[in-house]
Amino acid sequence: EMSPEEIAFQERIDRNEKIEPKEWMPEGYRKTLIRQIGQHAHSEIVGQLPEGNWITRAPTLERKQILLAKVQDEAGHGLYLYCAAETLGVSRDELLERLHSGDMKYSSIFNYPTLTWADMGAVGWLVDGAAIMNQVPLQRTSYGPYSRAMIRICKEESFHQRQGYAIMMKMANGTPAQKKMAQDALNRLWYPSLMMFGPSDKDSVHSAQSMAWKIKMNTNDELRQKFVDQTVPQAEYLGLTVPDPDLKWNEEKGGYDFTEPDWDEFYQVLKGNGPCNKERLGARVKAWEDGAWYREAMTAHAKKKAARRSA
């Protein structure tokens, strides 16, 4: 049974009106947004780590500048998204506390290691590629601040995807050893990228309600299919092989048939048992603890200034 407020709210959503921070919303809508936007913000911040790993080892000065800029963009995306979440009445401190305690998630993809320079190409191409596939529709999401953050983030994200593909082109058309590195990166990152879209629709807990509220615009499987259809020709252009022997064009459906990710592995990663979960969360907790003196100094300074003003 929906209350009169809930019915009126759903009608606004159905008319594609944006919901703004101070307006009435169902508690479930607020909670789902905090979960999704917060998780997305954490993903951007934790997502800096696998690429940060290669900044000191970028092969040229130009590549190093580009990678630095990309990783800084991710910090910016995290900050917009934390701001969007804060408009829902949760503090940034609380969100970080919930990340550090393991209560909130970040994207499974960032629990995989980046072993070679070719991984910087594959991350940009596949991980940012998957991120855009998910985020372009979210530009039309029903919550105003989230939708506006997405518009800005998508512009930068598509540049990131192109820079990743440019690295892949260089590697795939380089020496046999470089091409082998590119293929190896694709082999390792293909399925983790497909997992970014979430569990298959039959196991997705939140999709139905989130789609009714237009917090989500597509199902997980719809976006995963679009991603495969877009990416396979890009792999072919590189002369690389997607690591799925059963991948096959299906004329009737106008898309590829492909092997699903290993969902046991996915749920293990979500439970904290992926190859890098401990390292990633450990790095974030350490950064937070190492910054304590700075936060304390800023607070003391602000207090002193306020006291002087009132004196």
Ligand code: FAQ
């Ligand atoms: N990883 O019922 P559903 C980036 C959880 S892009 C971890 O289907 P929902 C940019 C899910 O939370 C990556 N957990 O869930 C970048 C739920 O558990 P809960 C970030 C996952 O929310 C690129 C449970 O499984 N993008 O960072 C994952 O309706 C390169 C059941 O699943 C976004 O966050 C997963 N992959 O759909 C940065 C986009 N999938 O919370 C650096 C916004 C599912 O009940 C370098 N988010 N779970 O405990 C979304 O669109 C949605 O949240 C989905 C999941 C599609 C991810």
